[in-house]
Amino acid sequence: MGQAQSGEGHVPSHEELAKQLANKFAEKCFTSLELFSLKDVFRSLADTEQHVRYLKEDTIARFLEIPDIVGASPMLFQMISFIGAFPFLQDAPAVLGLEQMVMVITIMTQRYERVLARGATDRRKLLFKSMAVYDRRFSDMRSEAGVIGAKNSEEQQGAEKDNDRLVDRIPTLGFDVDLAGDDEGDSEADDVDELVLAALDSLDYINVVKPKNTSEIHGAMIPADNFRKLIMLLLLASPLDPQGSLATYSGRVSGASLDSLRTTAECILAAFLNVEQTPGIRFHRFNAIIPSSMPFLFNGFTPLFEHFLFSKSLDFHKTKDGIRTKAAILPEIVQPLLADTGSIMNLNVMSQLSFFIPGSLLFRRLHLLYSGDDDGFSMGSFEAKVFNWRAPTVLLVCGNRLPSELDHRSTGPESAYLSTLPPRRFPPGSSDTAERLTFGIYVGQPWKQTHRECFGGEDTLLFQLEPVHDVFHASTLNRDYVSFTKPSSSASQAGISFGCPPPQSTQGYRRSSVVSLGAVSLVLDSSFEFGCFTHDYTSRGGAFQASVARKFDFQERFEIESLEVWGCGRDDEAKNQADRWAWEAREAEARRRINLGTGDIEADRALLEMAGLIGANRSGGSMG
Template sequence: MQPPGASDRCGLTPPEQLSHELALRFASKCYTHLEIAHYKDNFKTLADHQEDVEYWKEDTLCAFLALPEPLKAGPVLYHMCTYLGAFPFPSLAPCILTREAMLKVITIMTGRYKKILKRGDQDKIKLLFRSLAVFDRRHSVASPMDKPNMEDIVKEQLPEDMLKEREVEQGVSSHVAGFAIDEPVNDDEDEDDDDLALAALDSLDAIEVFKHDQRTNRKISHAMIPAENLKKIITLLLLVAGITPLTPLAIYGQRLDGERLKALNTSADAIVAAFDPEPHSRGIRYSNFVKTVTTTLPDLFEPLNALFEHFLFSKNFNLNKYRDALPVIETIEAIPSPIYQSPEDTTFSTIFTDTLLAQMSMSVQISASASSSSSLKNVFASNSRFNQLYSTSSHGTSLSSFSRQVHSWQSSTLVLISGTLPDRNDPIVLGAYLPEPWREKPTAPSSSTDAPSKASCLFQFLPRHCMFLANQYNRTIPFSYFNSKTGIALGCVIPPQQSRTGPPQPPILGPVSVLIDSDLSTCTFQHDGDAGVGAFMTDPGLETAQKNDQESAQPKKAVFDLDTLEVWGISFPLARTGSLSESAGEEDEMIKQRRRLAWEEAEAARRRGVNFGGDKDGARALLEMAGLVGDKAGNRSGGSV
């Protein structure tokens, strides 16, 4: 290894010097002076020292981020950082987490590199895969015995003349093998170019150095992510989903009880299953990783952005002490859960938990606008609130009750269905996000590309995480449909009514569809890519598993007993304070809902008090002619014509 500033035999600037220059460029172009000051203070306060090198150990990183010990995610996250800190030179990994290396980690994790490296998220996915992958047959994070001694890593980055002096004194070699899992394999093939690394070196006019360094890199096709390691990271991401740069990190560990840990593990297992680990090695290949992240879990690593933003806020900096007029900012409390429970609701029971909400946020983006899907945002970034409209556990299994509670809601809804697969005895949880209000008559999707219905989607939480996006070319099949005679349909073909007096024809299952019978007891879910074109598209990973007849693949058509059906109304209050508020000058949708239901109840009570001279049959016939009761009443439930 050569001292900084020296050139190698080929006349190229050494990777260490270029890595240093890239860190300086990140610092000057991607951060403000105040952010760098905060970061330097955080790093220096907790850094260990070896010779003249300041660095962070694994324990330091875990303590700063307040990673809960039961998740066991610390070693995996630390291993990711030691790889990303060597960016853009894989041959320098694993690296010591110096101040410059850690700055590069933060820049990549938060996505700030995009300010100077005009590359897409696809390149970051490849980098994250490399940081999680191993290159030999032992598919797990190295044990403490296999990890390099920190002093040895520090020696690796000291100037060559200092190393030679110490070697003469101690009679030992300074060669460091690195992590045992990163031992190179015998491979003569050239590595594919890493576009993000090329962009970094291109900004430094050092493409040739990168290509020279790549000769020592490993073929990505030989790399695999251990499923157990990925699960540990995913449990952490689920726990901190919805985190902000100012959210106190310790709060998440305080809330982690046995019940929450069990729920996190269940959801993490379902997400890992979406990557289709190889049966024998339990490793995840690059092709499966990219396919799953880009199609099924586009926001999987989103919580890392805000998590690593915490490095840019130091508790030692209190700007208010220079401003006597301003009070000192108190510790910020954790953001309340978007799952809203009314204080007067004493029967609140739900399958919709914070863990399932976090799992949903990794796939589903919702629209905060009632007229356009161009404003799609992450569930937490949208400031949405979920209000329970209907639940079989609270409102019974009556379709009339479903109609009354759901059809009066004039905004987007979330549908959740739980049951048990009969053959496998596995729990199954399905869901649907429907941006448009429910309607009594089937309505085909709008042809407008900005229609909010384009954001409609089905998804599956258990036993495998799946995502079924809206078919952009669908013009005829409604996303949702309700009929008191045939039940509830999502993504089904609705036959035209043959007769005004005859019973309606039952819906026909689409390629990806859900059908619930009229007594809310049985649910049918179909995922069959060979069934033609429907309202929703198949999940690529699940479709591949089904075609390959994998044991983990669920059947194309599953009929199961429905345990719970829930419908949640989505509203967008301006501030999440636990109280109802106004958003953009409009009254909160939940207040409108309560007023509509209260008016309907009062109107129904008023009608019941009308005196028809004791002729109840005649009174009912009169109301039927007016369309207020009976089959022609629709969903008015007591409202006026």
């Protein structure tokens, strides 16, 4: 990988510039040990043809231990073959030699930020182009009776002559799917990749070599099936540590776990498109949803591609005589990703959460604080289990959608609950065939009883996981984030709410028994039997921002099936909470054991003082 020299006035070729950029990346983005490991790994894996050493698809798939059943290897190889041609993407696909792999690893692990000052924080367009298909026939597909099919040859020829006609004839059912027109990010000026310009600028050739955009954003789309497979791979890779192996999670790609993985991937894919109505994802939607609903989606690529930087021939546990030390022979104890079990939370749900909550708060950090299945569906149990946790928490609730015809029933618990909601009703947020709903909330502050004001901070996140992945960020103007109000004679609207005004501010409502719903809100009744999620996109102005993926009004009313709260933190937080629980148990036992009412007031007072319940600044009330 020697530095290519060019004479004065000489315009370097693409190959010369690519080699110079690879050398710069290798020098600035890798340590000498990492670069040695990369060369050693490449040498051990590469095939040779006509004196050219390169990596093949199956070789990379085996080395990264990508499960065959996921089917993501062709998609991943397409991506890295495209990125390997950086910065001259019109030359893609590239033969993956050593210099091309330097490009791939630098970009996939975001190490380019150490070199490229301009455009270094945005690689979404590059990743989109690496996954996109530019065949014009994909743009002229339409759905008929739920099946996407091509038009007859005469109509195809007519559509191919009109480069501006895309998928404008695809109907929309509940989703703001990609339509024809001037989409955001589709203009010619915006189609120039900032990373490409930054790379050429770093070589001082930006004014000499003009990048060509043969792979245009306009008209390109990522096929839905390809992206679904990539999402499954990213769900598996999300908890990877440096040098971690995908083979460690082989249990997640078999049996019921594989079905759960596919279901989770379908929910995430539903945020981008309705697969029954459009064949692929266009850039403006991809570029809008990724930063809002899943900013950490591609983080799993970093530990996955860093495998190339760890050579197995390097063994630091060997002594000078070549004998491995005893410490290296002992098997490494790996802490499970999820120590506790729950009816909602599993490894796939946790990976899905890591797409918008930092994985450092989730993997090997979650502790089950409260489970309605085990602790009972009551606010008292919830308070006893959750309020002592002094670190962030994640609440998950799942249930089955209530049929719309229940609105007209006059009896039953469902009808009684619906009578507490405002009569205005929005349609469901997804297809009626999806009856199971899962919502959640991330709260960074400790839970507490709500009196006059709600609690929670600007890092609070309201989200939906099933059947459509969606995230609703906290607003900075309205701070009615979380409300916890236990049933009492003075509380007419008991329960847990997110994004709703505190109960005190609703006393002047014409019907005090009717819950005041926020524009984007989730409400759980005091018995944890029913819930309601509202997305009033038209009004806006709530404590949580409206959806980027679904720009319409919808509401989900459901019967709660499971409710869980998970604490995010290290073992010391769990130990502190266990200590508080133990202290409260001892206090309760002390109160239970005290035998009052003997008639001897002084003896009873002495017992209370021994138990630490009165004395000093404490008062045991009247003993008379």
